Amino acid sequence: MLVKKNCPFCQGTGVRMVYTSVLFGLLKRQIPTTCDECEGNGYVLEFPxxxxxxxxxxxxxxxxxxxxxxxxxxxxxxxxxxxxxxxxxxxxxxxxxxxxxxxxxxxxxxxxxxxxxxxxxxxxxxxxxxxxxxxxxxxxxxxxxxxxxxxxxxxxxxxxxxxxxxxxxxxxxxxxxxx
Ligand SMILES: [Zn+2]
Ligand SMILES: [Zn+2]
Ligand SMILES: [Zn+2]
Incomplete structure (x- = not known):
């Protein structure tokens, strides 16, 4: 009755990469962060x-x-x-x-x-x-x-x-x- 689906925002990994500026914005770096759509679970629940x-x-x-x-x-x-x-x-x-x-x-x-x-x-x-x-x-x-x-x-x-x-x-x- 309840379907567990891979989170579409992090492709099921629970982690998303975000860009952050370093060196006063001269460089951008990707850092991993917990996916807030699925709270790091990697899945979302789909109710019928x-x-x-x-x-x-x-x-x-x-x-x-x-x-x-x-x-x-x-x-x-x-x-x-x-x-x-x-x-x-x-x-x-x-x-x-x-x-x-x-x-x-x-x-x-x-x-x-x-x-x-x-x-x-x-x-x-x-x-x-x-x-x-x-x-x-x-x-x-x-x-x-x-x-x-x-x-x-x-x-x-x-x-x-x-x-x-x-x-x-x-x-x-x-x-x-x-x-
Ligand atoms: Zn997610
Ligand atoms: Zn009320
Ligand atoms: Zn209804």
């Missing part, structure tokens, strides 16, 4: 395309922000929250588009909701389907919205999967928080 907006980040005729991915077009950490934890009291990290803080709390159980997907043709305009969603709230500014729940995500994470994801730098702090 968001199934709700198909990678567009926007939904429907109104071009509303897709809340499944928060407009990024790719599944984020929310997709890894196991279904059993999609309930009030679970926290996860996501950037708030109102106050730019990073922490959200789930504040509802899973609820059913009619949803219109993004469409290309007019006959699709009336197509609605029932999706599940949960309501979330920014813990800093109180901004709330609903996030649709994809049936393909929210699996129970085995200890191996948890370890692999954390090795790849995915923040899974919601796995450890209890209230």
């Amino acid at each position: 395309l968001c199934p709700f907006c198909e990678g567009q980040g926007l939904i429907g005729n109104e071009r509303e922000l897709c809340r499944a991915c928060n407009g990024t077009g790719r599944v984020d950490t929310f997709g890894f929250i196991p279904r059993s934890k999609l309930k009030p009291g679970t926290f996860f990290n996501r950037r708030c588009d109102k106050c730019h803080e990073n922490r959200f709390e789930i504040v509802s159980q899973i609820e059913e909701h009619k949803m219109t997907r993004s469409w290309e043709r007019e006959e699709e305009l009336r197509q609605v389907e029932i999706v599940e969603q949960v309501k979330v709230r920014c813990t800093s500014c109180g901004h709330t919205y609903n996030i649709p729940v994809s049936g393909d995500w929210h699996q129970d994470l085995t200890p191996e999967m948890t370890g692999d994801l954390e090795d790849m730098g995915v923040n899974l702090s919601f796995m450890y928080e209890k209230r």
Whole structure:
């Protein structure tokens, strides 16, 4: 579900050459420096395309922000929250588009909701389907919205999967928080 790709900025080496001036700018020299795109790991993580907006980040005729991915077009950490934890009291990290803080709390159980997907043709305009969603709230500014729940995500994470994801730098702090 998560793809590890060679970092395109350092070709997977984790190191980039930068030019630096020496002798008051009379000479330029290349020095190796840690690649900041991948933080020296040599790889970047590519999250799969968001199934709700198909990678567009926007939904429907109104071009509303897709809340499944928060407009990024790719599944984020929310997709890894196991279904059993999609309930009030679970926290996860996501950037708030109102106050730019990073922490959200789930504040509802899973609820059913009619949803219109993004469409290309007019006959699709009336197509609605029932999706599940949960309501979330920014813990800093109180901004709330609903996030649709994809049936393909929210699996129970085995200890191996948890370890692999954390090795790849995915923040899974919601796995450890209890209230
Ligand atoms: Zn890199
Ligand atoms: Zn989306
Ligand atoms: Zn906020």
